[in-house]
Amino acid sequence: MQEIFTIGLSNHANHVVTHFFNEQESHFDYTGIGKSDLEPEVFFREVKTGNYVSLTPRALLWDLHGGIGKLPGSQRVSAESPADPDFSLDSDFKVEKIVQPPIPESNYQKTLDENKPVFSVDDTKFWSSYSTMIFDETRIKCLEKWENDSGNGHLRSAESVKFDDFTVGADVWKDEGQSFIDNSFRKELEQSDLLDGINLIVDIDSAWAGFGSQMLQDIREELPKKTILGYGLFQKEVNLKRTISRIHGFLGMVDNCSLVVPLFQTSESLYESSAVESVVVSSINGLFNSKAQDQVSMTQFVDSIRLNSNRNIIGDVFWDDKLLSGPLCPGKINNRNQYVYSRSVIHRGKGPTNKFYSNFDYLKSQGTSSRGMNQYNVSPLGQPQTFPQIVDNDVYVKLDINTKPRQDLLNMKDIVKRYVSYDEREELVDHLLSLAEEYEYGFIDED
Template identity: 30%
Template sequence: MHEIITLQLGQRSNYLATHFWNLQESYFTYSADEESPVDHDIHFRPGIGADGTETFTPRTVIYDLKGGFGTLQKYNALYEIEAEPGLPRGLWDGNEVVQQQPAIPQTEYQRNLDLGLPLPKLTAESVRYWSDFNKVFYHPKSIVQLNEYELNSQLMPFEDWEIGEDLFRSLDREHDILDRDFRAFAEECDQLQGIQIFSGTDDAWGGFAARYVDRLRDEFGKKSIWFWGLEDGARVQHQKQALAAANTAKSVNEISPQTSAYIPILDPPRNLPAYVNPNLRSQWYSSALLSTAVESVTLPTRLRSLRGTESWLPAQERPHKIFNLQAAIVSEKDLESELSAEPDKEILAAEDEAEQDEALLKGFDIDFSWRNSAPAKKIHVFGQVRINRGYDAERNVSSNPASQPSRSQLLRSFATVQRYHTPLAFPFLDSLPHDLLAGKGSLGSGLRVRAALSTTTKIGDKVKELQKVASRLIGVDEREALVNGLGEISEAYQEHWESVSDSGDDY
C-alpha cells in the first residue's frame, strides 16, 4: 500500500478539498461482489468510532481560521463525546459565566443528509461555507481551527505572507505542529507514498505553507510532496493585486524548490469556454470546476490497476518542478471527432520537436495556469502527464466497463510524456452545482474529462515576471535573496532548452 496524506490550508483550499473528498466517497462500493476501481486505502484510514464500530475517514489535516468551518464540528456522529462544560475543579472557585457565540444553523442539504432524506438542490446562495456541501465524516484529529485570526476579519486580515509565516512559527514553538497534527496520520501508514497539499499562495497561507513544507522536508526527506498553490483569479484593486503578486513571488521562491510538483492555479481561471457557467464568483462554483481537473489528473495515483506506478509525474528527477494545469470536458461530438483524428498519433507523427510540443498542448479549453503579460512565442514542453477519463482513447471504446485503465509513454529528446486512459468517468454529484456545465452530454452518467499537467518554457517567463515584481515591491532586506532565487528558478526553464536546441528558434 502506498498511502497519501493530505494537508488543507485555508478557506479556498478547503472548498476544493471538500469536492475532492466527496468524489472519493462516491467511488465506494457496498456489495461483496463489486470492487471499486479506486483503492480507498490510499486516501482513507480505518479506525474505531466512539461506539466501537469500524470507521473509514480521510487521511487529511484541515486548517482554517476561526469561523471558517461553518457548521462542521470537531466531533461528529462517529466520534461523539460528552463535553464537560466549564473549567476543571480546583482552578476556579467563583461563579462561572459561559459565553457562547450563536450556533450557525445547518442548511437543509446537511439536515437531509444526516436524516437520509432526499437532498435539495444546492445554490450559490445556500452554500455559505465549504462544510455546507461536505458529505464525509472526518476524524477529530483532522480538524484544526486557528483561533488567532478570524475569517474575513477587517481588523486583522490574514493577507500578508509574513503573518502566516509568523503564525506557523509561534504555533510550532508552542506545540510542535508535526507532532500534534501530522505524525499520528504518518505513523498509521505502511508505506507513505507522498504528501498532497492544498494551500493559498497569494495571501498569508503562503507563508504558513512555506514553513510547513520546511518541516515536512526535514522530517520526511525524499518523500514526494505535491503542492497545489491556489491564487485568486478574480481581478481586484491595484493595491491588493500588488500585495498578492508579492506574496506569490515569495511562495514560488520558498516552496517550489522543495516540492516534487508545484502547481500554481488561478481560481477561477481568466478565460472560460462557452459551456461553463460564468457564475464563478462563488467559490463553490469555481472550486467545483477546478475539482474536475485536479481529481482527474491525480486519478492514476489511486487506481487499483495502476498500483505500483511510481512515475506518475514526469521529470521528478529534473529541475522542472512547476507544472501548468489544463483541462477540457469532452462531449459526444468532441469524442467522435477526436477518435477519428487520433491525437496521440498526431503527436508521434510530428516531424520535429516544435510540432510535438504544439500537439501536446492542444485540446484543452480550460486553463488554470498563470497568465503571462509577455507576447506569445513558441513554447517547449519539458514534460507532461495527461489523462483521458470516461473513455478509452487507445481502444476507441467509450465508457465500456470491461475496458481497463492503461498507461503509455512518449519518449522525447528532453522529457517523457505519461499518458493514462481509463473508462472511469468523472461522477457528477449532487454536491456540485447542477448548472455548472451545459451541452456536454448526460451528467447522470458522469463526464468525460481530459486533464494534463505540463512543465514548459512558459513557466520560466512567468517566474521572470514575478522576479520583476519582487524587485519593485519587496523591501531591501529580503529583495536580493528573493530576486536571485526567482532568477535561478526561471533559468531552469530556459537555459537547458536554448543551449541544446538545434532549431534556431528563440524559445
C-alpha cells in the same frame, strides 16, 4: 498498499478537498468495498467504533474561525476562542463576552443522516455542509484569532488587520506550527504503514501562503525524501503588495514541493470554482488508487513528468479545452512560442481515447522526448449529488511542463528588483534567475 494524505490550508482549499473526497466516496460499492473501482485505503483509513467500521479521509485541514460551519456526525470544532491562561480579571477594563449563535446543521446533512439526501446550492456556504464524509475531528484545526470573511479573513480583535500577506501567515505558523507537527501531523504519519506522498492544497494569494511555506519547511525536515504534490490556488488579479506576497508564497512551494500545479479561481463562488479545481485534483489522484491497469504511485507520476530534471512547475493545466492556469506574474517578458518538455494526459471515461487531444505526434515533431509523453486512462469522474452539473462527457486533464514558467520567474525578478527591500533583494533575484534557467530552451527571443 501505498497511502497518501491530504492537507488543506484555507477555506477555499477545504472546498476543493471536500469535492475531492465526495468524488472518491461516489466510487464506493457499499455491498462490498472490494467491488469498488478504486483502492479506498490509499486516501482513507478505517475507524472502529465498537463492532462498526467506517472510513475517514486521511486529511489535515486548517481554516479560520467562522469558516468551518457545523461538522456532520459527531465532529465538532469550538466556536469560541480558548481561554488565555495569562488573562486576569483584576483590571480596570470592562470585559464583555460575545458568544456567537451556533451554526445550524445544513438541510443536506440532516437528510443525509436520514439516508434520504436532498442537496441544494443553498447548502454550500460552508464546505462541511455538503461533505459526504466524516472527517476526524482531531485533524481539523482552526486559527481562532482570525475570522473568515468574504475576502481573505481578518483579525477578530482588529478587523483592519487582514489575513492577506505572506509575512502574517509565516508569523502565525511560528505560534501554531510546532504543536501541529508534534501532534496531528505525526499522529497521521503513525497511522500510515506505507506513505507514498502528500497532497498540499493552499491559497497562495493570502496569508495561508506564508503559513504553508513554513509548514512545508517543517514537513521537509520530517520527510526529506517523500513526494509532495502541491496545488496552489491563485486569484485572477492581485495588487502590487499582494504580488510580492504571491512571489514569496509561490517560491515556498517550488522550493519544497516535488511538483507544483497552479490553479486559478474560475468563479466568485468558492463552491463552483473549487468544483472545477477538484476535477484536476481528483483526476491526478485517480491514478494513485485506481484498480485499472494505468495505476501508478504519486512518486512514479511525478518522476514521469519531471524526467529527472529540476523542473517542477506545471506551466499549463487544461481540463478539456479550458485553461485553468494562467500568468502568475504578468510583465514585459512574454515568450510567444512555448516548448513542451513533457505532457501528461489523464483520460477519465469509458469511450476510446481521443488522440487528437494529446497531440503527441506534434510534440514529437518539435523535439519532445517520447519519455515525456504519457497517456493515462482511469475510471470515469464520479459525479456525486453535491457536484455541480458541469461534466457531461469524458474528462481530459492535460498537464504540461513547458517554458512558460520562465517568463513568470523573470517577471517576478523584475518586481523584486524594483520593490523589495535591499536586505533580501539580491538573494531573491539570484534564486529567481537560477530557477528561470531551468525553463530555457533554444534561442531566447525577449521581444
